[in-house]
Amino acid sequence: MFYLERDELSQKGFEPIQNSFYNLSSDQEVSIFNENGNIAFNTKELKQNWSESIEQIKQKGELNFRDNDTYYHGLFYKDNQGDFVVLVKATNPMIQSQKKKLISILAISFFVAMLILIFLTSRLSKLAYKPVRNIIQQVNDLNLNKSPLQLSYKSSKDELEELFQAFNNLLKEIETGYEQQKNFVDFSSHELKTPLASIINQLEISLQRNRSNDDYRETSEQVLQDAQQLKNILENLLTLSNLNKSIQxxxxxxxxxxxxxxxxxxxxxxxxxxxxxxxxxxxxxxxxLEFKGNETLLYMALFNIIENAAKFSKDEVMIKLSKANHRLQLQVKDHGIGISDKDLKHINQPFYRGKNTASFQGNGLGMSIALKIFQLHQIQHSITTQLKNYTQIQLEFPQ
Known part of the structure; x- marks a missing residue:
């Protein structure tokens, strides 16, 4: 009306239209295109090609569309001066205001949520890691000289409980190894001390006064016997310490x-x-009957159990090779002094000897070495015995 009807209206009739046009909001832009698509009038220079939109407005007569936050209204207007397309561009202040408020609310909500999340995370982490801190405190307080070496924890049926169980299994092995090491040192020092003391005693007696050749010979034989016993003990100790290397x-x-x-x-x-x-x-x-392993070690282990059976048995020793569970089974059974339940618990302990073996020669290393060799070869063993009657060792070889 302001542009196309100005020449057809009186000054009085045009004045309200003029005032209304000049009062348009500053964020509104008006452009008029003639029938050739050229700009006939605009309130602000256009920086975009509107030819495609103009054709759509001509076809539909009226068209509303938007580009991001900018809204457009197109109108096809027929006048005595020709056909024109009027295009109005404007932003919506209310939507812009709401958008700014929404961004502010979201920003505030984000920071508040982050503070709450940090607080809750801190609290939950303290609760979640409380069992771990408890275990750490128990580990720091562990003492190898106190038994048992076990950690206490509440059942949670999760990965933490599995971790604590694995740690307890490790502590059990450490406790067993430490106990064996302590007993090993005690027993070995005692066993080494006995033949050494005997050798020193025999030599001191022989040096106190002149003796006959027969006395010197007897002393030499006793010293030699003690030295051989000492040598056997040292050889067994070296074997026991090198078992893990030899199994390769x-x-x-x-x-x-x-x-x-x-x-x-x-x-x-x-x-x-x-x-x-x-x-x-x-x-x-x-x-x-074929088995893959270390021949020297297996010979030593089998020799020890068969020799023990022969040494402690009154009658014959039964050695039986048979098939069980598709595997090779070896049984060595003697009819001798047997083993008490108390001694059977310590049978794999180095230098440990049963109370009923005092009259038999030995140092208590043979059986512990044999059982260790069987363990390294994954050979399952079981021992059944009856005091003053028999002892049977059964071996089951892996496939």
């Missing part, structure tokens, strides 16, 4: 051939009738 050397072994070698070695000390060997395996299962 593995080769194919025939268990039955190994047992025959041991029997041939023991026959001069005992008699051939002392050993009753039974091979209860059919030829089709002879492959079970």
């Amino acid at each position: 050397l593995k080769e194919n072994i025939r268990i039955d051939e190994l047992i025959w070698e041991i029997i041939e070695k023991l026959i001069p000390l005992y008699s051939a009738e002392k050993f009753n060997i039974q091979l209860a395996i059919v030829p089709e299962d002879f492959h079970l």
Whole structure:
């Protein structure tokens, strides 16, 4: 009306239109395009090509659309001067105001939420890590000289409980190792001290006065016997300390051939009738007799248990090779002094000897070494015994 109807209205009729136009908001822009698409009038220079939108306005007569936060209203206007397209561009102050308020609310909410989250996280972390702090305090207070070495915790049925269980298993192994080490030192010092004291005593007596050749010979034989005992103890100690290194050397072994070698070695000390060997395996299962391991260590372990059986047995020693659970099973049974329940609990402890073995020669290392070798080869063992009757050791070889 301000631009196209000015020449058709009186000054009085045009004045309200003029006042209304000049009172338009500053954020509103008006552009008029002629029928050729050129700008006939505008309140602000356009920086965009509106040809496509103009065609749509001509086709529809009227069109509303928006670009981000800017709103547009297009009108197709026919006049005696020609066909025109009027395009009004404006922003919505209310929406802008609401948007600013919304951004402010979101920003405040974000910072408040972050403060609440930090506070809750701090509180929850203290609650969540309370069991861990409790365990750390218990670990700091652990004393190897106090038993048992175990951590106390509440059952939570989660990964923390699994971690604490694993830690308790580790502590149990540490406690067992520490106890064995302590006993090992005590027993080894005692066992080494006995032959050394005997050697010193024999030599001191022989030096006190002149003796006959027979006396010197007797003293020398006793000293030699004690020295050999000392040598055996030291060799066993070295073997026990190097077991983990030796197990790395593995080769194919025939268990039955190994047992025959041991029997041939023991026959001069005992008699051939002392050993009753039974091979209860059919030829089709002879492959079970083959085992991959360290031949030297297995020979030592089997030699120790067979020799012990012969040494402590009154009658023959039964050695039986059989098949059980698709595996090779070896049984060594003697009819001798047996083992008490109390001594059986300490049978794998170095230098430990049962009370009923005092009259037999030995140092208490053979069985502990043998059981350690079986463990390293993953050979399962079980011991059944009856005091003053029999002892049976059963071995089950892995496939």
